[in-house]
Amino acid sequence: MTNTTDKILDDDALGKISDVLDQGVQPLYVESGGWEEIWITCKLDAAICFCLLLLFELARRKTSVYLCRLKHALPDRKPKDVPKRHPFAWVVSSSSLSDDQLRHCIGLDAYCAIRFLMMCRGLFGWTSIVSITLILAYKHGASHLEGFYGLTLGNCEHVLEDRWRLWLAVVFTYAFTAAAIYLATREARHYLRLRREYLRRGDGAGESPQPRCSVLVERVPPRLRSDAALHQYFAALFGHRDVHSAVSFVDCAHLEKLLDARDAAADAYAWRSEEGGYGYATITSDEGLSDLAAILSEKEQAVQKCQESIREAKEARAAEVLEAHALLPTTPTDSKLEQQPSFNQAASKARDASLQAISFLGAVAGLNEISRRYANEDGASSTGVVTFYSPAVASDAAQLVLTARRGDVHVSLAPPASDMLWPNVSIPKDEVDERLGAANVGLFFLALLWTPLVASVQALCNLEVLAHYWSALKPLAREEKYESLRILVSGSLPVYIMLALLGALPIVLDAVAVSYAGVKTKSAAHAYVSSRYLYFQLLQIFVTVASGSLLSVLRQFLDHPKTLLDLLGKALPGMGSYFLQLVIAKVLFSLAFELARPTALIGVVARQGVTRSKYFKVPARVRRRLRRPPEFDYGSYLPDFVLVVLVGTIFAPIAPVVALVCFAYFAVAVKVYSHQFLYVYVRAYETGGAFPGPTLARFFFLALVVGHLTLIGHLILLDATHQAVALAPLVLFTLRSRLDVRRTFELPARYLDRENAVRFGLYETRRANRHATPRRRRRSVGESSSDEKDDDLLAVDYYIQPALAAGPVEFDAAPQSEMVARAPVDRKGDRPLSPV
Template sequence: MDPSRTWVPSRRADQTSSSNEFLSLIADPFTQEIQLDSVLASLGVSLGISLLFALLFCLLRPYNTVVYAPRIKHADEKHAPPPIGKGPFAWISPVIRTKEQALIEKVGLDAAIFIRFTKMCRNIFLVLTVIGCGILIPTSIVSGKKVYGTWDNISAFMKMTPQYMFGEVFWAFVACAYAFNVVICGFLWWNYRAVARLRRQYFESSEYQMSLHARTLMITDIPKELRTDEGVVKITDEIKKTRDPPRGAIARNVRDIPELIEEHEKLVRDLEGYLAKYMKNGELAAKRPMCKPSKKDKMHNKEAKVDAIDYLTSRIRALEIEIKEVRMSVDKRNAMPYGFASYPNIADAHKVAYASKKKGPHKTVINMAPKPNDLLWQNLPLSPKTRRWRTFMNNVWVTLLTLVWIVPNALFAVFLSNLSNLGRVWPAFQTQLSTNRVTWSIVQGVASPAITSLFYLFLPSIFRRLSINAGDLTKTSRERHVMHKLYAFFVFNNLIVFSLFATVWKYIADIVAARREGKNVLDAINNGDLFTHLMISLCQVSPYWVTWILQRNLGAAVDLSQVVNLAWGSFARKFLAPTPRQMIEWTAPPPLDYASYYNYFLFYTTISLCFGTLQPVILPVTALYFVVDSWLKKYLILYVFITKTESGGQFWRVLFNRFLFATFLSNIIVALLVKARGYSWTMLVAMIPLVIILIGFKIYCARAFDDEIHFFSRGKKGDRESVIGADDKENRRTDRVGVRFGHPALYKPLMTPMVHAKSQHLLAQVYRGRIEADTDGASVAGYSDTYSLHNMSRDKPGKKAAPGGGPAPFEFVHESDIDFENFKNRADFQDAGGDGDLYGRTSRPDTPSTFVGGAGYASHDRGRSSSRDSDRTAADVGVGVTYPTGYHQTPGLREYSPSPGPHGRMAMGRRSRVRRISYPSTDSSSQSSKFNPKTSSPHLSHSALYGISCSY
């Protein structure tokens, strides 16, 4: 016989055997071969590396405040964290001594509630550890041993599960379920009441009392006939008339200005990147950079590459002209379906908002206005129909993403959670697994959860984009929705799919086999006990989740050490060519990603509560995590992270609801155990009141605390009034709500390309080939928000330089000035710095005043710093940024006034922070000199530029 004919059937037989083995593994993936070794390996690696990272942090912290304590450097006096010594362990004392009230003053209510939530989780799981481990572990071991006698061949982790229990002993699990619910509801009620108290303090704080948004209503879905300033007031009067009428401001159509500004900023950053690489280390590269033209640019061939520097410069100039022209065309006649109404008194605004919380007149939606920098302006004009459709499509995409992830997640459940399963279908790997048992135990305990978590790094940005497209009106509501979607995704894929996939697949396989053999499908389903299989599947997967949560302690230590930021910053500065803007942004305090952190906390909680009765060891492991993280996160919040947009504690209700849902799921698991092995309907009926208790508890807390949390005043007897003086009331009569809540595209300063000062001498060579027609700035001069594209004479400011002389239109930054401290008050760095309250300025750049046939900024600015009692003055400013000689500012597009203020500086507003503007001398390496107002020739702009009337 031909040997080839004998080989083929043999190979097919092997393939068939492997396929059958694969299907059997899918049906039963979790075995007990190396569970204990994996858990011990995960514990050792997690604790060992965590201690190593903590020690690394203690040693590096005193010598790198940019990474480990940026808040100390950038925050104003009121918001600065407690001083900290240089010793390796000097950080521990300030963290311990800083109480909640001081935390609120330093970092805001959102961050304080974040720490309160971690402490609540810590306390809950410490109590549950005593109950669960003290009752369930002895019960499981004693009861299981009575049934099986000697069971030395059973894993230690399986002995602590109810897998080997039967009968009346499950009353212990019912009792623990009640104890768990009482403990959780007790802590939630205690903290709900505390959050309500903190919100009252927040409402009564001087910062909130003096803020404009605190007494301003946001009205959306306004009908066409009421889209005027007077129409806004009419809507509010129909709800509830107040003693002092509000001031209304309808929004104007800004057309495509936001898209143009976004494209402009992208082009500026692209140009900065090309210049940084081309002039790296003060030397020109061999070849000039090339790029493909923008798809929106109809003047160039999309496929042919062009000179990147020349093209981007001309493209930026064209966009500036276009933005200017569109801004000039905005007027009051093209109104939008949303507006704002500002009251002289905070109590009046909250009374009207409370009266309209269920339904507004003319089908409008009325809410308290958030901070202007919290708004997602592009979604405000959306109609209810459009918003509903986008929300529906958003849910469709989230559902599809969740379903698509089922297949890879199931494969992870089969092979990554237990490497012995991979060996059963891969004989060569099985040999390695048997030879190096300890090594592969470590890999399973460490690498498996790490790989499972890798995908989740990208989810927040995906859900964030989907939430924006769905029509969220504010950034804080978007973050709450992102947290909700992340939590739903995690619970479905990791609890329902990952943990229960084996049992579900087994039943599907039985149905398919019965149908193939012509048997009754119902008989195939009834032959097995579904609840027993589900219980066994959950018991067998429980060690994986113990190792997974153990590794979260490692994640907490990595967060504290900031090793990723430190390593990336060092690598990028040494081996890449970062732009000055990028390096400045790297020195800014990083924002705290509340959505991701809260999701992880809730997910750990859900997993621990669900598996706490199945594998009680997970309770002390989770308690250990929250014990460690409650202190480590407190340091990070005090000294490193910032709240990018302060919501005043609005995350609490979402956290409360998800915690109750996790408790409900844990009750479902106990009911499953009772049904599978309890053999008593009485036990199952005894579980029903727990559902009623949770629902009643939620309704009680909502009615008792929610209105107090959301409204300063509800129009009821005994409600508090605003705590303001007569001078403040008088000032509020001239509030410019139309300006303060005007679309930022109407006044936002345009970015100017930044170049490192060491490359300034190279710009003449970079732009040497440009002809006069290319730099003709006649149409730009007088209102362009970047430097005039003419080369300026150093000797005669404002005059054109000789051909080939002078630098291009860029902002030069010296090495010593590359620090966020020097730029934190600038509008183009606001996104990097987050909420302006941290720096003692308004959270939104100062906006232009009303112009009446003339120009310039108002003589004073009603916006006030949130840090009113800060000792910083206008003299505390960053200096050192130099500009080309002869450049003059355009007040209509810059964030500061051209009027010379005290000490020769350019001042803006009564309380606004200012900075020095200096010009370089003929020597590019010379130091900056103070601004001389005689060299400035500002051009006056017009009210049509902003399109908002504020003549109250």
């Protein structure tokens, strides 16, 4: 970035820039520098990259950080071997697998992300070769600019004799777009084949077929809000022999609070036990137990036992306190030893009674029917799941219009249980849609606040602007010996601050989607975060170029529509060095940071230092929660991939050097993320490519359109109307190609088509087992043999809400109470992780 661009808050500087613009001169091309800033950024990023890689090579044998997936993956989903100890052996290890082996190991969702990176690597690899010719043509332009701008289109636009060189950018854009659309179409065809195979056969051993055989039913009318009524309704539509089971979700918010109180009491008891104290439940858990006793009033014996446990716990606790105050001697005599048995007896009584009370609160697995009858009074929801014996019937049900009544019974393919956000499943669909609309309005106002924040960051990273308000910085801003520091602050610091600001956005967006809007699946939350996050990245590019307020730019655009084209054409190409530094930072810093995972390493080392200390004991139930493996956050990573595509698409015909760095990013990213998916990340859910594939395709075509509009605006600004008119059909062609890809590949991939279902005998296979009685099975699905039918793995309690199936608490040492010693159910994890 040049000094003229950086003076964005100085009134005098703004006035000078306005005068220059009025004279028809482009200030962004006046300075010929740029390479010095880029070189300093490269050295800084390279030093950070070396440190991160050194950390990774020294510590990558720490399995809890760099090989944690191997502890949770099924045997056939693990890679063949662990990377060897010599440097960069991890590159060879991730490259030794074929595409089919890689897909089988990491799943179709992660494979779609890797295929997208591979596609972009091929696209920018070809672009890098062609861009060398374009760089040579721009370098010999008649404007005779030096430095970085001497290798851009800006070196060919001021002299009439060089106007023919503008056609090179047009021809290059056509060739680039043709290659991009060809690769995108090929990937979409490959995605359709893999998606059909997934819908027909699933994801292999260890994966339950139930999500493929189930539909999510929303807007259920009140008359159908029960398991039996929902089952009977779909049995009437599709036949009793095709419907396996139905689950009507209920509002478990009250029960969730009771279970949270139970878990808090159990944690308190566990900590007290580790400290050698007298563990007992808290008053909160006593109140929760009383509420539960009122709910389960039909179970008189159970209620009586629960109330007795509460009363005994309170009486024993009171006795314990009295004993502790009355029996403790005031002087250190032998009477303390004589009084210790009665003290221990009171404490033991309190422990036993509290343990029984705590464990009873969690033992609700056998009381589901009573809980449902209680919930149906005011907690029955309009959401449920219906399971069929065949994935073909489920696909038919998801595509049919079941009723002509408006706003009644919306059906779609059901997500896997591991993808469900169980606290939100009871929220009505219309309410979720309304909240998403309100959230979009709120994000618009956030964007209005975001633009001056980004502009302020750009200004605060300019020593000239800071020196204007703080005289102590004038030597740093003006003396020649601080030239390198000025370049570092104005060139690299804004990049890292922007990356930090963008890194905080997915956290906010995820909270909006999950906690406020109440989306019902993790994949839907990731889809919401990824789309809004990408729009904020586009806004950040826009604001970085405009260096001002969004309101002022919008006002100018409404008054003069050509303002937007002028902005895209004039300012954005001049910021090539800034965005080149941004991509360099992503290559050398972001990817190295992803590989080294220093924050995770610090967290694990700190956790192990505490949990393994002989002076500080952590309960086992707390340690289990701390050891939860990392999951890949599609919502924040996918827009980062597309941001590099966007930068490369915009600057490939204008500043071809950027395309070389984009190729380096995708070449390294394929190796890094292949390694991470194989050895680090545990997939929390598997949609069979339904979420990442279409999302990445939509973002890719959006990047192409933005790049075309940018070049058209630049050509219009240069009065190169013939070149701009020649590029106009390319925008329409790209949009038409996007519609063709969506209609030809993405929409058919959503469901299992009837033709293939009949061809592979999916209907007949299910009807052969139509007399099989549904069996209640464990929620964790084991591996199945190749000749085992999908019917054998269907379970009526697969989609049961975890709050209704929560088991007793588990302690480090099994207490004497029989209820506490039973096997627990992981409720905090919402469900066991899907097989990886």
